[in-house]
Amino acid sequence: MTTPPALSVLDLVPVRTGQTSAQAVAASLALAQRADALGYRRYWFAEHHNMPAVASTTPPVLVAAAASRTSRIRVGSGGVMLPNHAPLVVAEQFAALEAIAPGRIDLGIGRAPGSDPVITQLLRRSGTTSEVDRFGDHIRDILAIMSATGATVRLVSAPGHPADSTYDIRATPAASGTPEVWLLGSSDYSAQLAAAFGLPYVFANHFSGEGLERALELYRTQFQPSAELAAPLTFLTANAVAAPTVAEAEERMLPQARxxxxxxxxxxxxxxxxxxxxAAAEASDHLAAPLIDALHHRWFVGTGASVRTDLAAFAARHGVAEVMISPVAAARDDEPMDAATARIQTLELLAP
Known part of the structure; x- marks a missing residue:
């Protein structure tokens, strides 16, 4: 018998037609509370920008709000898109979150911009963000700055400091713990970097799925033990919709497919x-029709029992003990704007 994987949740804070940002955030925070009560392992917020259907623009803010409303579940980013941010700022934000919810904070870091080129340019206009080609260096910097001992830099020249002196940097004055750092990606690069640094790795299967087997093989075969991790540790993400009937699950899936x-x-x-x-739009424009078959092969859509079985088989096939689901079940017209009724249903039907 296949052992069921631990389950976690990835949230993009979806915004439906007619819904305000405040209502969308309220719905997601209620979902986080329900995931906490149901025994899910983690609850992560993604980073996306300038998208009408996505309100998860600032993971640290959402993580803080979710941490204050939960008591057991780990909360974190899935992920912070590091090229958009200065490494010191990321380190300070997540060190502060660790102080708010000790032992429950995950810092998932990605290399993609999380938006289109215009938004990427605006995010980097201040000149304080992270150069993409120094991604590995900045990961190392964040790990050091968040640690209890902090980091030391050598100054060539700086106002008020002699040349060739050293300067200590800490994300918080007296850290007693650090967030768990995960590297995220969907490419060979991210898998190899996580392996070289000896960090846990997450493949973004919910977004693409292409290259999954190769990325996991590279990560596992090239892994170098580190102070953070002695052996490879990974899990996968997946889109999921569970409902009392297959027909309802299919209906709840269609808006996200479109x-x-x-x-x-x-x-x-x-x-x-x-x-x-x-349903009304698809009947006339058939927008999602060319994609549906492909999505059915990668998404997990059906009754609670069938999706649980399929997730267990998926985890076993790829040798992981955890799957992070993105519950993409859409709302009906008459369901409350400030509640994630269908997404809560998915979590309840799949609960560990």
């Missing part, structure tokens, strides 16, 4: 459709 079709086809993005809106 959103994926918009992204892949370069169409204008809109707020996430409701179940009824998606």
């Amino acid at each position: 959103m994926m079709a918009r992204l892949r086809g370069g169409r204008p993005l809109v707020a996430l459709e409701t179940v009824e809106q998606a």
Whole structure:
């Protein structure tokens, strides 16, 4: 019998038609509380920018809010897109979060921009963000700055300091613990970097799925033990919709499938459709039709029992003991704007 994997949650804070940002955030925070009560292992917030259907622009803020409303579950970023931010700022934010919720904070770090080129340029306009080609160096900097001992830099010249002197940097004055740092990605590069640094690694299977087997092989075969981790540690992400019937799960899946079709086809993005809106639109424009079969092979859609079975087989096939689901079940027109009714249903039906 296949051992069920531990389950975690990835949240993009979806925004449906007619919903305000405040309502979307309230719905996600209620979902985090429910995941905590149901026994899920982690709850991570993604970083995306300038997308009408996604409100998870600032993971540290959302992590703080979720940490204050939960008591057991680990909370974190899935992930902070490091090229958009100065490494010192990231280290300070997550060291502060560790002080707020000791032993419960994860810092998932990615290398992608999380948006389009215009937004990327605006995010980096201040000149304080992280150069993409120094991604590895900045990971190392963050680890050192968040540690209890901090980091030491050598100054060539700085106002008020003699040349060739040293300067100590700490994310917080007296750290008693550090966040767990994970590298995220969907490429060979991220897998190899995580292996070289001896850090845990997450493959973003919910987004693409292409190259999964190769990335895991590279990570596991090239892994170098470190002070943070003695052996390879990884889990996978996956989109999931669970409902009392397969028919309902299919209906709840369609709005997100249509959103994926918009992204892949370069169409204008809109707020996430409701179940009824998606069904009516799909009947005339067939936007998601070319994608549906492919998504069914990669997403986990069905009853609670069937999705649990499929997730266990997926985890066993790839040798992981944890799967982080992105519950992409959409709302119906008559469901409350400030509640994640369908996503809560998915978590309840799949609960460990």
